[in-house]
Amino acid sequence: MRERVILTGLGVLSAAGDDVASSLATFQGGTRPVTQAGKLAGLEAQFPLFAVTRDLPAVDRTYHLAVQAARQALSDAHLEQVPKGFRLGVCVGTTVACQLNDIPFYRMYRETGQPPLEPVHRFIAGSLAERLAEALQAQGPVMTVVNACSSGTDAAGVAVSWLRADLCDAVIVGGADELSKIPSSGFYSLSVKSPALCKPFDRDRQGLNLGEGAGIAIFEKEASARQRGVHSVIEVSGFGAAADGHHLTAPHPEGLGIEQAIRFALADAGITPELIDFVNAHGTATRENDRIEGNALARVFGSSVRVVSTKGYTGHTLGAAGGIELVFTALALREGWISPNIGFENQDPEIPFSPLQKITPVSKNYALSTSLAFGGNNAAVILCRRKGDA
Amino acid sequence: MIVTGVGVVGAGGAGLENVKVLLQSATPPQPKPISAREALPVLQVPAEVFKHPLLSPVRRADRFSKMSLLAALEAWQGRTADPARVGIILASACGPHATVFKFVNDLLEFGESQSSPTVFSQSVHAAAASMIATAIKSHGPVLNVADLRFPFETALELADAWLKEGRCDVVLVGATEECSEVYVHAVSRLWGDRFIPGEGAFFFCCEREGKGPGVRVQHMPLARATCTLENNLSLGNVAGCVQNQSWVNYSGSLRIGGAFLLAVAELLRRGERFEGVCGGASEGPVQIVSRCGDAQRVIVVE
Secondary structure (H helix, E strand, O other): OOOOEEEEEEEEEEOOEOOHHHHHHHHHHOOOOOEOOOOHHHOOOOOOEEOOOOOOOOOOHHHHHHHHHHHHHHHHOOOOOOOOOOOEEEEEEOOHHHOOOOHHHHHHHHHHOOOOOHHHHHHHOOOHHHHHHHHOOOOOOEEEEOOHHHHHHHHHHHHHHHHHOOOOOEEEEEEEEOOOHHHHHHHHHOOOEOOOOOOOOEOOOOOEOEEOEEEEEEEEEHHHHHHHOOOOOEEEEEEEEEEOOOOOOOOOOOOHHHHHHHHHHHHHHOOOHHHEEEEEOOOOOOHHHHHHHHHHHHHHHOOOOOEEOOHHHHOEOHHHHHHHHHHHHHHHHHHOEEOOOOOOOOEOOOOOOOOOOOOEEOOOOEEEEEEEEHHHEEEEEEEEEOOOOO | OEEEEEEEEEOOEEOHHHHHHHHHHOOOOOOEEOOOOOOOEEEOOOHHHHHOHHHHHHOOOOHHHHHHHHHHHHHHOOOOOOHHHEEEEEEEOOOOHHHHHHHHHHHHHHOHHHOOHHHHHHHOOHHHHHHHHHHHOOOOOEEEEEOOOOHHHHHHHHHHHHHHHOOOOEEEEEEEEOOOHHHHHHHHHHHOOOOOEEOEEEEEEEEOOOOOOOEEEEOOOOOOOOEEEEEEEOOOOOOOOOOOHHHHHHHOEOOOHHHHHHHHHHHHHOOOOOHHHHOOOOOOOEEEEEEEOOEEEEEEEO
16 A cells, blocks of 8 residues: 655745744735845846745855745654654755856856855755755755756655655655846746736736745655654645646646646546645746646636635745645645635636635645646645544 | 666767777777866867757757757657656756856846846756657656755656656656856866866666666665776865766766766676776676765666
8 A cells, every 4th residue: 555645744934924824824814925125136126026024144045945944844743853763855946046156156257267166165065955954964865856936846746756665754845945136037038027916817917926935844654653643634645747848938838738747646646626625826927827727727627626826925936836835735724724816806718717816715625736837847736634633 | 677778978979889989998088178268177078969960959959958868869769658657857966057157147248138038948957858858759757856965866766766656657867967167167276186077968768677687776885796886976175076086087077977887887787898997897786886975875786
């Protein structure tokens, strides 16, 4: 019989809140936490940004975001002290922290040929996952996933595979990314940034807003959690990933990759689409993503599908998005209510549904979180609210 | 799992056969400076490799993607498989950093309003594997890994897990690293001329165990093996990035050196012998030991 994977800890930092409790309060309040952090990361203030408000160092910010969220999750999982012999893995996604992309360093290299090597030392000190493993004394497998905007969700898939293969007992899993000028300029060059606040799935959406944050969960073998005396109401039921094999930046025009990923996840969970209560969609608020993802969701679940994009609260946090949205999906199942899709006003005639516009009770036990990314990567993870194990 | 196809792009050119010829000749390729600006000799992939006919559909792609694609296509060998059940994993330490710096350069030179969406798209780690998926028409999972210690070994271990789990029937797993001016500059400032930076792409088509030799990854070495290929890596300022000297002359120093050595191991398994390089390997398992600090990973080929 296949190893059951449960979720024993959650940690999150984003513009929506510095932890689980403050994020839930933001959702209940139904207001946008947008910040015009013009000076942050050298970014122009002409586009809205969703920055974490907690005071964190600007240098190595992704690492600090990840450590904060991971410590929250480990505390939630009663793993502040990792037991001797406990095989704790680390699998996290990122985009910014996987590149030696320090602009002042490169400017100095261009101009003087002798840049200070401090950014290089920071880079070779280890990848995001390697540094987290060292800081948190995790002795299991370590991997940094760099699948662009689906990195966090793909990391969840890796963690599930590791646990099923008995490579470890538990995994610190999720994603982290900071606001950075390089992806900001890249998305500007692709003309997908919105000058206004983002409006996921809305008819008049103009594009995405960038954000930063970290979302970390602890995935654990059920047997391991039982042995530690830790209970969980959330099970990681299924995962699926599929490549469009179509284009470097644009998703497949009919969303075949994301549909395939969702169907893989449903098959992995052993459930039919009717059992899914809601979808925490990628929903970036770009014209193409929302139309393509929305139609793929409607094909799998029907036009009455209940959908929310939480990017109206966090902005698009790139490599962190999958991790943050995994945490938000788990929270909705755990708390029994789904946050509204903030920013939505008018239904798009090209999308067969309207997303949820008010706090909505969870009525079934399964929920899906989806991610689409550059390179045509698509990933989907299904969580389940378990009965009688609270 | 078993390896059913190998693809190599390295300092000796493109193709596993070239690795064999190079090692049999026992004459390493000559390292050369990457540019007039950086004097440290490096082992780069020869320029003619990038004119390979298989690369004409992606002629605008960057070096990182082209190396990856060419090695992946050799390993793939045009096989047929259910596209939804083919996985791709690409591991790297530094990823397509030359393209990242090209984007940064354009940003400094021309400003944000003139930055190129094409260059930005190719600077993303996921670009190369995406091109591979498009080229072989696969629609299964694609994963990109960026770690400094054991990126290839961890990727290989995950490929094994995907096959055992039944997620895929075939996994094309590989590793790619490129040299750039900035990279060479940093290396020479940190470690002087203590090692030769290298670049290359190494891919392996992996399938579930059946009849034939297996490949597995262990976190500790086997007690007994008839041949050990060493890939010693150290991070930080301690000892630089150093491989066993006999190999580094052929591949250059690579954080993904384990992938190059797996290609060598595959040649040894097929009965090839490289007396002038690693002595006379005899029959039996080959273990590839990668070390970094006090950690190590062992790829066992038997």
